[in-house]
Amino acid sequence: xxxxxxxxxxxxxxxxxxxxxxxxxxxxxxxxxxxxxxxxxxxxxxxxxxxxxxxxxxxxxxxxxxxxxxxxxxxxxxxxxxxxxxxxxxxxx
Numbered sequence: 001x002x003x004x005x006x007x008x009x010x011x012x013x014x015x016x017x018x019x020x021x022x023x024x025x026x027x028x029x030x031x032x033x034x035x036x037x038x039x040x041x042x043x044x045x046x047x048x049x050x051x052x053x054x055x056x057x058x059x060x061x062x063x064x065x066x067x068x069x070x071x072x073x074x075x076x077x078x079x080x081x082x083x084x085x086x087x088x089x090x091x092x093x
Contacts, residue, residue, distance in 0.1 A: 046060075
């Protein structure tokens with residue numbers, strides 16, 4: 001065995017465990033992607049409200065939509081605060 005092969009095998013021994021871990025992570029992420037690609041049927045979870053009168057169904061759907069809108073605004077506000085703080089930090093750097 002020459003020096004090139006011994007160096008090659010030494011480098012393979014060093015980088016084999018991280019590469020194996022990364023390959024396993026890629027496989028797991030692909031499996032998760034296949035599951036989420038099916039989508040989420042919210043109707044199954046909200047079917048319990050189907051027995052209520054129409055007015056109450058509208059109240060519940062309005063409440064859920066307002067929670068989604070307020071949550072998205074909160075996320076947007078957090079992202080903008082982060083952006084402005086980074087912008088201010090770069091300005092004075």
